Amino acid sequence: MKAITQYKYGSPADVLELQDINRPEIKDDQVLVEVRAAGTHIGDWLVISGLPYLIRLMGFGILKPKNRVPGMEMAGVVKAVGADVTEFKEGDEVFGWGKGAFAEYAAVSEDALVLMPQNASFEQAAALPISGFTALQAIRDKAEVQQGQKVLVIGASGGVGTYAVQIAKSYGAEVTGVSSTRNVELVRSIGADHVIDYTKEEIAENGQHYDAIIDTAGNRSLSQLRRALTPRGRLVIVGGTGGRWFMGVGRSIRAQMLSPFISQSLGTFISKTTKEDLVVLKELVESGKVTPVIDRTYALSDGAEAVSKVGERHSQGKLVITM
Ligand SMILES: NC(=O)c1ccc[n+]([C@@H]2O[C@H](COP(=O)([O-])OP(=O)(O)OC[C@H]3O[C@@H](n4cnc5c(N)ncnc54)[C@H](OP(=O)(O)O)[C@@H]3O)[C@@H](O)[C@H]2O)c1
Known part of the structure; x- marks a missing residue:
């Protein structure tokens, strides 16, 4: 599959590459999501650049990043489910948070996913979680x-x-x-x-x-x-x-x-990722009270450009990468 990868800390333009790598293996409690869109946010920029240094002490890797594929929020289609997954089946359209969202496939815990809001596009749903x-x-x-x-x-x-x-x-x-x-x-x-x-x-x-x-x-x-x-x-x-x-x-x-x-x-405070709040966000969108604002979408191959723009801190809403 195609994925944005990162092997060292630095500016997104210098350290992010588009590569062909193996699809992630799913564990029993995970879902293989065919990612259609991944949201970006300042947290991606921090983890990719390794700044502030404090972030490296928070479990992301001291000298180099622990996660090869960045990206923390996504929306897509369920491609396969682990043996213990009960809530989702192949073909369901889902959104949520997890590791490795800047890729064509991501292995995501069942507990970090919810069915997409009925009135949202993949881009809008991917822009919601974090x-x-x-x-x-x-x-x-x-x-x-x-x-x-x-x-x-x-x-x-x-x-x-x-x-x-x-x-x-x-x-x-x-x-x-x-x-x-x-x-x-x-x-x-x-x-x-x-x-x-x-x-x-x-x-x-x-x-x-x-x-x-x-x-x-x-x-x-x-x-x-x-x-x-x-x-x-x-x-x-x-x-x-x-x-x-x-x-x-x-x-x-x-x-x-x-x-x-x-x-x-x-x-x-540091925000918490919870399934309950993912449901609340879905309901806010479905009731029309919240509509995600998308500044721009980028192709996966332009992922570094998206993260660089996020780092400028003048986005108009969210920047989203589409697969
Ligand atoms: N605590 C947590 O758990 C948590 C979670 C996520 C994010 N964050 C933090 O929240 C902050 C915002 O994140 P974000 O994703 O919303 O960033 P963002 O999309 O880059 O938005 C930053 C906004 O700040 C505005 N801005 C810049 N300078 C300003 C000024 N002098 N006065 C008023 N507004 C100004 C910009 O508007 P203009 O273009 O109009 O200037 C822009 O809309 C970041 O510091 C991030 O680290 C914290």
């Missing part, structure tokens, strides 16, 4: 967004942000998105009630306060973010920027340390 989990868990579990609350999504046009805006709206919030000028209309089109163009105006400048702030852009100071929160508001730090070692982790640590001593709640 960014969708992050947005859902940020809004529902960390910010605990309630009907009528004011929510600010910073980085509203990105992979996580486009889901966060739509999911916050589905919880009945009044949503303000923050983006650059070229993305103002996109952010409005996915349901944001207000948009702040950060090239013209900064948050907290207009005197507006929010019950929850979801920060995916990661480049504002804690004090600036706190000034835009209500006295009991919740800040959820989703992403950080800067530094080859820790990439903005210092700000997250400071937020967690300060939080117990103030009335505002400041926190961060």
Whole structure:
């Protein structure tokens, strides 16, 4: 099968190649998925580049990557099932998360797959899992967004942000998105009630306060973010920027340390991959409350270009590789 492979850390253009390799063998609890589309996200760029160095200590390989084929989210068609698999059969259209998604076939645990949303294309379904989990868990579990609350999504046009805006709206919030000028209309089109163009105006400048702030852009100071929160508001730090070692982790640590001593709640989190939440995302799409935003699709042979673009951190929604 054709697959994008990686044998060392470095820039996607330097270390990713398109190769012919054997199809993965499935274990008894796994499904062989004929991948039709694979989502990309900043996590792919981090694992491919090996930066920040902290990521290498998180089990991805110290000197070189452990996984030969990158890619963590996909949608496709079941080609074969392991002996213990009960939920799926050959021909089912599924989506989910797993290793080695940038390939024509991937071996994926039954527990990491769900039948595709009935109204979604392979590209849309592949764009859902990782960014969708992050947005859902940020809004529902960390910010605990309630009907009528004011929510600010910073980085509203990105992979996580486009889901966060739509999911916050589905919880009945009044949503303000923050983006650059070229993305103002996109952010409005996915349901944001207000948009702040950060090239013209900064948050907290207009005197507006929010019950929850979801920060995916990661480049504002804690004090600036706190000034835009209500006295009991919740800040959820989703992403950080800067530094080859820790990439903005210092700000997250400071937020967690300060939080117990103030009335505002400041926190961060690492999203969890769960089948229950994959079902929630599927239902949000089927109910029309969430529509994945696809910036661009790339052929598998152009996978390195897709991951390089993700690393620039100005995607308009998600970049998807199609097989
Ligand atoms: N905690 C977790 O478990 C978890 C999981 C997934 C991702 N993340 C993190 O979440 C962050 C976002 O990921 P993503 O996939 O959404 O990235 P992305 O698709 O690259 O989106 C980043 C967005 O940030 C916006 N942006 C850039 N500079 C900005 C600024 N100064 N002010 C406001 N917005 C700005 C960009 O919009 P413009 O083009 O309009 O500037 C872009 O839409 C990353 O740091 C990633 O590591 C964390």
